[in-house]
Amino acid sequence: MTSLQAGTRNELLLMLYRRKTLFFFLASALVPIFLAVSFNALQSTIGLLTVSQSFPIQMLELYTMFMIPLFFFLAISDLFPQEISSRTLKLALLRPISRFGAFAAKILALGAAIAALLVLLAVVTLACSVLMGSAGMATIDWFGYGKAYAAGFLSMWALSSVFVFVSQFFRSANGFLVFAIVLYAAAKFAPFFVKGFSAFSLASYTDWYLLWLSHSVSSGKLMTSLLFVLSGFMLFITLGYMMFDRKEA
Amino acid sequence: MEQIARVTGLTKEYRNKRGIRNIDLELRKGDIYGLLGPNGAGKSTLLKIMTGLIRPDKGTVALFGYNVDNEFENAMRKVGCMIESADFYDYVTASQYLKLVLNFYPEIGLERITEVLGYVGLSPYAGERIRHFSTGMKQKLALAAAVMPNPELVLLDEPTNGLDIEGIVLFRELVKRLSEEKGITFLISSHMIHELEQLCNRVGILQQGKLVQEGEVSELLSGSPSLEHYYIEQLRKAKEGNRDDQPASGNA
Numbered sequence: 001m002t003s004l005q006a007g008t009r010n011e012l013l014l015m016l017y018r019r020k021t022l023f024f025f026l027a028s029a030l031v032p033i034f035l036a037v038s039f040n041a042l043q044s045t046i047g048l049l050t051v052s053q054s055f056p057i058q059m060l061e062l063y064t065m066f067m068i069p070l071f072f073f074l075a076i077s078d079l080f081p082q083e084i085s086s087r088t089l090k091l092a093l094l095r096p097i098s099r100f101g102a103f104a105a106k107i108l109a110l111g112a113a114i115a116a117l118l119v120l121l122a123v124v125t126l127a128c129s130v131l132m133g134s135a136g137m138a139t140i141d142w143f144g145y146g147k148a149y150a151a152g153f154l155s156m157w158a159l160s161s162v163f164v165f166v167s168q169f170f171r172s173a174n175g176f177l178v179f180a181i182v183l184y185a186a187a188k189f190a191p192f193f194v195k196g197f198s199a200f201s202l203a204s205y206t207d208w209y210l211l212w213l214s215h216s217v218s219s220g221k222l223m224t225s226l227l228f229v230l231s232g233f234m235l236f237i238t239l240g241y242m243m244f245d246r247k248e249a
Numbered sequence: 250m251e252q253i254a255r256v257t258g259l260t261k262e263y264r265n266k267r268g269i270r271n272i273d274l275e276l277r278k279g280d281i282y283g284l285l286g287p288n289g290a291g292k293s294t295l296l297k298i299m300t301g302l303i304r305p306d307k308g309t310v311a312l313f314g315y316n317v318d319n320e321f322e323n324a325m326r327k328v329g330c331m332i333e334s335a336d337f338y339d340y341v342t343a344s345q346y347l348k349l350v351l352n353f354y355p356e357i358g359l360e361r362i363t364e365v366l367g368y369v370g371l372s373p374y375a376g377e378r379i380r381h382f383s384t385g386m387k388q389k390l391a392l393a394a395a396v397m398p399n400p401e402l403v404l405l406d407e408p409t410n411g412l413d414i415e416g417i418v419l420f421r422e423l424v425k426r427l428s429e430e431k432g433i434t435f436l437i438s439s440h441m442i443h444e445l446e447q448l449c450n451r452v453g454i455l456q457q458g459k460l461v462q463e464g465e466v467s468e469l470l471s472g473s474p475s476l477e478h479y480y481i482e483q484l485r486k487a488k489e490g491n492r493d494d495q496p497a498s499g500n501a
Contacts (some may be wrong), residue, residue: 094300
């Protein structure tokens with residue numbers, strides 16, 4: 001357990017030491033502020049735009065669709081293919097931590113980084129909503145937002161597991177990045193051409209949090225979709241680990 | 250004497266048919282064991298299997314009585330190593346990297362970082378990013394990281410690659426000091442035969458994946474003027490032996 005903690009802490013520290021991670025977090029905090037300021041400025045000319053009470057949820061849609069997938073593509077490329085190409089994987093594997101521990105540490109660090117990005121987004125969008133919009137602290141639906149962000153986190157972490165698996169086939173970070181973006185775009189467009197594709201694709205769950213906000217969705221459907229997301233996560237993590245375990249550093 | 254490492258029947262064959270074959274090796278406490286062999290003889294493969302970086306086709310490795318294959322964490326707890334080239338996360342500083350290493354050993358305090366950087370003469374560069382380091386400086390940092398966790402066994406693969414003369418002398422003194430003062434066991438693979446002659450009490454010679462000769466340096470030198478003479482002689486014998494083993498071809 002100590003080794004897993006140390007491994008996870010190290011992976012998180014390595015993420016923080018990379019300037020692009022800090023840049024991504026900074027940009028993620030600034031985008032909602034920029035949009036909120038723009039909405040306020042344009043409200044007098046285009047009345048439809050406003051920083052409403054649902055601003056944190058509107059931003060969640062933008063982030064789960066584009067920003068967070070882009071973030072975890074970058075993070076995964078550093079965690080796996082980059083470690084192979086720069087021959088630094090052995091630095092972790094030569095410490096008293098099992099292969100499974102080293103892999104789990106990377107997955108936990110990835111999950112923690114996604115969670116941190118979502119917490120940052122929640123704080124910034126709520127602040128924008130209160131300071132620049134119509135929402136007051138008393139009117140905020142804390143429970144609803146909490147559910148939506150938790151569902152957003154689960155769907156993003158589960159989707160990242162698909163790309164963790166895919167990354168095991170690559171020895172170059174750039175090659176993986178390009179392929180991941182194309183694969184994600186293809187998975188997003190596929191439901192328009194292949195009937196029933198979205199039912200079996202974790203990429204179709206980027207707006208899964210909407211189900212949790214809806215009052216008309218049965219708890220049975222919520223449970224079924226939750227089990228699908230969790231089983232997809234476990235399946236791809238297991239496949240990813242099987243390949244990682246066979247790697248020769 | 251206490252057994253630190255035991256390698257039994259270790260075999261690994263790559264697609265190009267190179268690798269190691271049926272290696273048996275034992276390291277006893279306090280040994281400084283030199284592993285000699287030409288390029289491609291299998292020295293790095295042996296060290297990589299001993300540290301779990303690659304898996305053998307056959308055979309086992311036990312460090313401190315723990316099997317590397319299924320008790321890895323316990324086997325590696327008292328091991329420091331430097332395998333192949335000194336590669337690092339180049340965006341971190343030397344002290345940040347050593348802190349990452351230290352996270353795996355909560356019983357060791359932060360002051361150890363200053364201590365090990367002092368050992369290898371990198372104290373003035375503690376805050377510098379590794380991307381600005383020369384090959385020799387990276388090699389020194391790898392050595393510092395290897396001895397960081399107060400190990401009882403240190404495995405070093407070509408540790409003097411890229412080091413200048415001062416660095417080589419510093420390395421030799423460090424190994425001698427740690428061996429004498431702390432009784433650390435070393436397994437060093439190197440081409441620097443004169444270094445190994447001065448440092449090691451035992452050597453093994455690898456040729457085409459086989460451990461063709463092994464023994465105490467003092468015994469091996471009893472019939473040869475230097476370890477280099479002995480080494481060349483053993484390689485020649487091994488090659489002749491291989492030629493004799495090959496079936497005659499052509500005139501059936």
